[in-house]
Amino acid sequence: MPLLPDSLPDAEAQCRQLADLIRPQLHRQPALIGIFSGGAWIAERLRELLGLPEEIGLIDVSFYRDDFAAKGLHPQVKPTIIPFDVEGRHLILVDDVLYTGRTTRAALNELFDYGRPASVSMAVLADRGGRELPIAPTYCVWNVALGAGQSLVLGKRDDGQLLWRLENA
Amino acid sequence: MHNPQLNSNGELTHLLSIEGLPRSILTQILDTAASFMEVSARDVKKVPLLRGKSVFNLFFENSTRTRTTFEIAAKRLSADVINLDINKSSASKGETLLDTIDNLVAMHANLFVVRHASSGAPFLIAEHLQRIGRDDVHVVNAGDGRHAHPTQGLLDMYTIRHYKKDFTQLRVAIVGDILHSRVARSDIHALTTLGVPEVRAIGPETLLPKHLDKLGVHVFHDMEEGLKDCDVIIMLRLQNERMTGALLPSAGEYFRHYGLTPQKLALARPDAIVMHPGPMNRGVEIHSAVADGPQAVILPQVTFGIAVRMAVMSIVAGN
Amino acid sequence: MNIVIENGRIIDPKNSVDRNTSLFITNGRIAALGEAPAGFAADQRIDAAGCVVCPGFIDLGARLNSIEAELAAAVAGGVTSVVVPPDADPPLDEPELADRLVHRAKEIARARVLPLGALTLGLKGERLAELAGLKKAGCVAFSQANVPVVDTEALLRAMEYAATFGFAVWLQPQDHWLSRNGIAHEGEVASRLGLAGIPVAAETVAIGTILQLVRDTGCRVHLTRISSAAGLAMLQRAKHDGLPVTCDIGVHHLLLTDNDIGYFNPHARFSPPLRTERDRQALSTAVAAGLAAICSDHTPVGADEKLLPFGEAKVGATGLEVLLPLTLKWAEAAGVALPVALARITSAPAEVLGLHSGQLAPGAAADVCVFDPEAHWQLTPESLMSRGKNSPWLGYIMNGQVKTTLVDGRIVYQAS
Numbered sequence: 036m037p038l039l040p041d042s043l044p045d046a047e048a049q050c051r052q053l054a055d056l057i058r059p060q061l062h063r064q065p066a067l068i069g070i071f072s073g074g075a076w077i078a079e080r081l082r083e084l085l086g087l088p089e090e091i092g093l094i095d096v097s098f099y100r101d102d103f104a105a106k107g108l109h110p111q112v113k114p115t116i117i118p119f120d121v122e123g124r125h126l127i128l129v130d131d132v133l134y135t136g137r138t139t140r141a142a143l144n145e146l147f148d149y150g151r152p153a154s155v156s157m158a159v160l161a162d163r164g165g166r167e168l169p170i171a172p173t174y175c176v177w178n179v180a181l182g183a184g185q186s187l188v189l190g191k192r193d194d195g196q197l198l199w200r201l202e203n204a
Numbered sequence: 205m206h207n208p209q210l211n212s213n214g215e216l217t218h219l220l221s222i223e224g225l226p227r228s229i230l231t232q233i234l235d236t237a238a239s240f241m242e243v244s245a246r247d248v249k250k251v252p253l254l255r256g257k258s259v260f261n262l263f264f265e266n267s268t269r270t271r272t273t274f275e276i277a278a279k280r281l282s283a284d285v286i287n288l289d290i291n292k293s294s295a296s297k298g299e300t301l302l303d304t305i306d307n308l309v310a311m312h313a314n315l316f317v318v319r320h321a322s323s324g325a326p327f328l329i330a331e332h333l334q335r336i337g338r339d340d341v342h343v344v345n346a347g348d349g350r351h352a353h354p355t356q357g358l359l360d361m362y363t364i365r366h367y368k369k370d371f372t373q374l375r376v377a378i379v380g381d382i383l384h385s386r387v388a389r390s391d392i393h394a395l396t397t398l399g400v401p402e403v404r405a406i407g408p409e410t411l412l413p414k415h416l417d418k419l420g421v422h423v424f425h426d427m428e429e430g431l432k433d434c435d436v437i438i439m440l441r442l443q444n445e446r447m448t449g450a451l452l453p454s455a456g457e458y459f460r461h462y463g464l465t466p467q468k469l470a471l472a473r474p475d476a477i478v479m480h481p482g483p484m485n486r487g488v489e490i491h492s493a494v495a496d497g498p499q500a501v502i503l504p505q506v507t508f509g510i511a512v513r514m515a516v517m518s519i520v521a522g523n
Numbered sequence: 524m525n526i527v528i529e530n531g532r533i534i535d536p537k538n539s540v541d542r543n544t545s546l547f548i549t550n551g552r553i554a555a556l557g558e559a560p561a562g563f564a565a566d567q568r569i570d571a572a573g574c575v576v577c578p579g580f581i582d583l584g585a586r587l588n589s590i591e592a593e594l595a596a597a598v599a600g601g602v603t604s605v606v607v608p609p610d611a612d613p614p615l616d617e618p619e620l621a622d623r624l625v626h627r628a629k630e631i632a633r634a635r636v637l638p639l640g641a642l643t644l645g646l647k648g649e650r651l652a653e654l655a656g657l658k659k660a661g662c663v664a665f666s667q668a669n670v671p672v673v674d675t676e677a678l679l680r681a682m683e684y685a686a687t688f689g690f691a692v693w694l695q696p697q698d699h700w701l702s703r704n705g706i707a708h709e710g711e712v713a714s715r716l717g718l719a720g721i722p723v724a725a726e727t728v729a730i731g732t733i734l735q736l737v738r739d740t741g742c743r744v745h746l747t748r749i750s751s752a753a754g755l756a757m758l759q760r761a762k763h764d765g766l767p768v769t770c771d772i773g774v775h776h777l778l779l780t781d782n783d784i785g786y787f788n789p790h791a792r793f794s795p796p797l798r799t800e801r802d803r804q805a806l807s808t809a810v811a812a813g814l815a816a817i818c819s820d821h822t823p824v825g826a827d828e829k830l831l832p833f834g835e836a837k838v839g840a841t842g843l844e845v846l847l848p849l850t851l852k853w854a855e856a857a858g859v860a861l862p863v864a865l866a867r868i869t870s871a872p873a874e875v876l877g878l879h880s881g882q883l884a885p886g887a888a889a890d891v892c893v894f895d896p897e898a899h900w901q902l903t904p905e906s907l908m909s910r911g912k913n914s915p916w917l918g919y920i921m922n923g924q925v926k927t928t929l930v931d932g933r934i935v936y937q938a939s
Contacts, residue, residue, distance in 0.1 A: 036233070095239060098251035098518075107522025108253070124425040148248040182393055207788055223715070300827055322832030323717040331786070334831075349834065351717030389717055413714035486859025 036164050036180035039201070046197040049160045049176045050077055054084035056174040058160060061085060063125040065156070068092035070142055071113055073131030073189035076197055077160060081129065092117040099141035114145035120140060127173075131189040133159040136170035161199075162188055188203075208330045211284055211339065215523040218330045218343040219516050221352040222393040230397055234362050236515035237508070243280065243510055253518050254283035257314040262304075263346070264290045264320040269482065270346055273506070274317045277513035283315075301325065302332050309333075315342045323349030323386075342520040344513075350384050358389030359512040361398060363505050364436055367477050371395070375402040377430055379462060379471075380440030380489055381411040387481045396420045406430035407462060410451040414465055427462055434472040439480045440462055442489050455488045461473050465491045469499065479503045524568050526932060527858035531571025531893060535578060536866030537873070545574055548746035548889040551932035555885055557658035567764050570892050572935070574926055577865050578881050579634075579890035580755025581872035583771045584747060585843055586611070587636070587868040589910050590627055593823065593843065596909035597634040598936035600844040601892035601925040602819075604880060605634050606872075609641040610668035616641035616652040620909035622852050633935045635890070637876065639666040639693055642681050648672035651681055654690055663876055664745065669794050672698045675732060675924075682742035691877075695753065696729035697721075697795060702884070706834045708750075708796040712781040718833065721796050731783030737768060741939040745875055746770040748820060750795035759814060769875045772806050773820040775848055775915070777853045779803070780797045783915060789829055789836035790915040811859045816871035823911020841911035845902065847894060848921035889932035898924035 057065070069078030069091055078091045095110045128142055137158055139157060146152065156173035163181050181187065184204035207224045211217040216229055243251055259278040261271050271287060278285045290304070299307075305316070318326045322518040326345040347353040347389050361371075368374060377393055382405050395403045396419070405416055405426045416423055424430030431437065442458060452458055464478065478490075478500045486492045494500060529545040533556060539725050547554040547563055554560050581604040587593040589729025597605050607624070609615035615624065615823070621638050628636035642665040644650045653752035654665055667684060672678040672694075685692050702725040707713040709720025731748065734757065737744050749755055749770050775793060780800050784791045791797060809815050829836050845895065846868060854864035873881030882888060894909030899922045905914035 098239070098243070098253050103253055103522055108236065108518050112236045112239045116241040116242065144252070148250065149246060300831065302830055320832060322834045324834075325832040327786045328830070328832055348832075349717050350719075355885070386717060389715075414720070415708060415711040415714045418711050419715065 036178055038180055039185075039193050043124075043199040043201065044177060046160065046199050050080045050197065051084060052176040053077070053158055053160060053174055054081050056176070057081065058085060058127075062107050064091065065125045065127045065158060066119055067127050067129055068117065068142075068146070070130045070195060071095045074129045076191055077131060078129040078199065080157070080165075087203060088092055090118045092119065096138055096141035096143055099145045101141065106171065115145065117149055120199065121146060121152050123151070123153050125156050126152045128155060129158045131160055132161045132187050133157070133170075133175070134165050136166045136168035138165045139170050140168055160189070163187065170204065205383045208327060208334070210455060211523055214519055217339065217523045218326070218329060218356050219494060219520055220326045220343065220345045220454040222397065223352070224355045225397065227397050227399070230361065230394060231360055233512065233515050233519060234365060235501050236519060237358075237362055237511040240511035240514040241508070242509070243514070249280050250282055251280070252282045253276065254281035254314075254521055257283045257521060258312055259283045259315045259317060259517070260308055260313045261285065261287045262290060262308075262316050262318045264318075264325070265289065265347070267319060267347070270319065273509050274346060274513055280510070281514055281517060283517075285448050301328065305329055305332060305475070306336075306437070309336075309338060309341055313341060315344065315517060317344045317346050320344040323351035324354050325349070331407060344516055347386055350386050352390070353386040353391050353481075354390050354512050355509070355516055356387045357394040358457045358516065360387075360391050360438065360481070361394045362512050363479060363501055363507045364477075366433060366504070366508065367501060371398040371400050374400050374435045375404065375433055376400050376436040376438065377404040377406055377434045378438045378440065379406040379427065379430075379440055379464065382407055382416070382440065383413050383438050384409050384443070391438060392419050392421055404430050404434070408452070427468060428471055431468055431471045435476050437464065437469070437472060437476060437478050439490050441481065441483065442485060446458065459488055463489055464485075464489060464494050466493050466497070469494055479505060482506070506507065524932060525563055526567045526569065526889075526929070527563075527565040527571045527851040528571050528576050528891065528893060529575035531574045531776060533576045533883065534625070534862050534865055535883040536862045537578075537870035538884055540883065546883065548891075548929070548932045551889055553883050553885050553887050553889050556883065569893065569927060571926075574893050574895050574898070575665065575861070576891060576893050578869040578883055579892045579928060579930065580846060580868045580875070581881050582606060582788070582821065582843065582846060582868070583816060583818035583872050583875060584608055584752060584773075585819055586823065591631055592908060592910045593799065594628065594631050594636070595859065596778040596843045596907065598928040598930070599908045599925060600851050601689050601847050601894055601928055602843050603634050603890035603892065603928060603930045604637055604661065604824050605843075606637045606639060606876070608668040609639050609666055610646060610670065614641045614646045615648070615657075616637070616644050618653060618660040621657050621662050625661040625704060631727045631812075634930060634931075637663045639664055641665070642667050642685075642692060643672065643816070644675070646670045647679055648674055651684055655688060658688070658690060664691040666691050666747075667695070669695040669697065669748070671695075671697050671699040671702075671729065678732075679740065682736050682740045682744070682745075682847050686740045686742040688851060689743070691745055691746055693745045694733055695747045695795070696726050696733055696749070698725045698728045701725035701728060705796070706792065708781045708798040710781060710799055716784065718784075722800075723798070726795060727757060727789055730754050730757045732765060734768070737761075737766050741767070743767040747818075748773045748776070748795055748805065750776055750798050750802065752802045753769050755805050755809045755814065759809075762814070769816070770814070771816040771818045771872070771875065772810055774817050774842065774849045775820070776839055777810060777817065778849060779915065780782050784833070787833040788915065789831060789833050790840060790913060790917070792833055792836050792838050793840070794838040807853065807857050810853075810867055811857055811863070813866075813871070816875055817846075817850055817867040818872070819843055821911070823909055825910075826912070829913045840914045841907060841909050842870045843909060844907055845914065845916060845921060847925060848923040849916075850865075851896060851923040889929055891929040892925060893927040894923060894925045896923050
């Protein structure tokens with residue numbers, strides 16, 4: 036896994052690359068579901084870039100996390116809104132960073148309480164390794180290794196542009 | 205004095221009373237409830253948050269309605285629910301309240317929903333749990349005497365926020381037997397904490413507690429005066445027992461002066477909402493035309509109540 | 524037996540004594556202060572260095588549920604005479620019950636027991652008890668404890684009858700109707716906490732009725748456990764008018780208010796209820812001015828009956844062993860000198876009872892308390908000899924500790 040480059044990549048360019056990877060699958064009429072909050076921004080960007088007519092779904096996994104007993108309920112829960120019928124659809128779960136895989140597991144459990152999709156793919160901008168569950172991204176544009184205590188955070192500027200920043204614990 | 209509802213990190217670990225809770229916690233509960241409204245709109249109305257946990261409904265005072273909403277809320281959180289009607293069981297054989305709690309804790313209860321006729325009972329339980337070192341067992345007050353009914357207060361606030369959005373611009377009137385009402389006390393604390401600038405209490409002298417002004421409430425004995433330009437009207441239930449004990453002469457006289465009729469409702473803002481904690485006494489505190497009319501939001505209150513109770517239980521159980 | 528208590532600060536409020544000197548006791552009575560009487564040879568010397576030596580305290584109200592434990596608690600608290608309300612089970616309304624109580628107390632031989640006889644049978648407020656018979660059996664006065672007499676005609680007749688014999692009647696002024704549903708002072712705190720209120724009117728209406736009946740019958744009345752500023756104002760006027768009335772105030776009411784209910788603490792449930800800070804200050808001023816005596820209103824209550832929701836908890840707190848430290852605490856906060864404070868639990872109660880005790884004059888019975896005003900101890904269930912561990916002060920540090928107590932010149936308590 037390559038180390039972090041000195042300057043962080045352009046997140047908007049990465050979104051365009053991600054859209055290019057997904058474009059061949061458009062004939063399946065996939066529905067995009069973004070995981071709050073970074074995944075939601077990326078899903079919105081993908082929708083524009085792919086020209087999809089449908090509203091994107093927004094998913095908050097707080098009620099399905101596996102660390103409730105240790106950490107309690109997240110102080111800022113947002114409502115999950117899936118404005119289409121999940122039954123029989125090809126879904127694309129969108130997130131900013133794939134790490135342990137636990138968030139993805141929670142999102143899958145939540146989605147399946149809405150109905151039975153035909154398939155679920157995963158699209159992420161960054162895969163930082165460190166998986167604790169057998170989960171792999173379907174579409175990913177950046178593999179990167181981070182140091183101990185470091186985390187990658189996607190932010191949104193006032194003008195709406197997405198950009199990465201690095202945070203140290 | 206240390207607030208027994210908050211743990212050492214200032215997080216909510218019991219819900220006993222709205223009094224003493226900061227605005228941020230009330231807002232957190234309302235925001236979380238909004239997410240649970242989405243869950244209740246799905247086909248699969250369950251989330252796994254409290255899976256494997258046992259919620260005990262301890263009702264020392266009968267109330268099928270409130271108990272049922274708590275049961276539904278707990279089950280939607282995937283908890284196991286056990287209902288205890290204490291009238292029929294050991295308390296009437298002389299077992300003290302705290303002995304009952306100890307027994308249930310030994311049966312691995314995680315959360316108690318408690319309704320009791322004596323003000324302060326849930327505090328006694330919370331204090332006892334702390335004394336025996338069980339900070340993993342939580343208490344939610346479903347109504348204690350005339351002191352507090354915090355989940356009702358919260359669902360009333362959720363209702364107001366849903367229809368009116370901004371608390372800081374509202375005039376809210378609470379009408380009826382506030383002296384004996386735990387709902388009124390919880391509503392008053394919640395309204396003032398959330399920044400409602402004008403909270404009014406309307407009722408006859410015999411049904412209003414002394415020193416209400418110290419709680420930040422403007423007192424009216426004339427309902428028509430009190431309802432002028434109100435945005436929200438919360439009607440309280442008048443209980444039959446109030447007619448004995450020289451508090452009131454009759455339901456008829458009460459209705460004439462303090463019942464909400466369409467004519468009196470017209471004195472409030474045209475888009476004012478009418479609320480009631482239920483069950484309603486039609487023709488005593490509220491005219492059927494109003495109860496069934498377009499401004500009444502009494503049934504939505506019930507739906508909101510389930511989401512609010514889900515929010516409260518998930519928040520305390522996680523802290 | 525000759526005993527000398529030396530090196531202590533002797534305070535005898537009744538006789539205005541306050542100096543470091545020695546106290547001489549012979550055959551159960553005070554023999555002299557200062558100089559040993561001629562031919563006095565001490566059989567026992569008690570070193571009271573650093574301590575106050577004063578008359579044993581006279582407590583105008585203490586319930587003795589399990590008599591041995593409570594009388595042991597009394598002397599551990601420096602209390603040498605205890606006035607017992609008649610509301611034990613069964614109520615003390617028959618001479619034989621009084622006989623038995625007095626006899627048992629003598630057997631136990633710790634504090635003196637001064638029983639109050641029931642004014643009415645069963646304390647029901649209807650039929651008179653045999654007052655003369657009870658007096659003969661040892662009752663010092665007649666009382667309804669904290670059970671109001673509802674029938675004012677019955678009260679009038681009872682007071683007339685008592686006046687015939689010159690008996691004193693002790694009443695807690697609380698109107699039955701205005702207090703029957705209440706559990707806390709009717710004020711801001713009760714409104715906020717949703718507790719049914721007992722208005723001040725419950726006390727003042729009753730005082731008004733009782734004072735009028737005193738005027739009409741000439742009966743001597745002692746009003747117990749006054750709780751309000753308004754009530755005190757009425758009593759002050761009555762005394763000024765020369766009515767034969769006295770009163771006492773519970774030591775907890777001198778220090779606590781309805782704010783101390785906090786989060787529904789059942790240890791703060793009293794009868795009469797704790798009232799506001801304004802009332803508390805009026806009570807404090809009245810006691811400082813000598814208008815009222817202080818009593819403990821000792822009421823032992825088991826955890827089963829106290830650790831309940833506020834409205835269900837039994838009223839009252841343990842008092843015998845905290846009477847001294849709480850009186851000292853009050854005196855310090857109120858700026859009252861030690862001899863004045865001690866007067867309120869020695870000579871003032873003696874005056875109410877019409878007794879010659881509560882003083883260290885030569886010839887008086889040697890009921891003496893030796894205490895260290897600087898010693899402090901923590902109030903815990905283990906620190907109390909009383910069966911009543913119920914107190915709003917649990918966990919607090921108490922200032923003032925009894926070292927030795929004597930009754931009739933015998934040591935009945937010695938701190939270890």
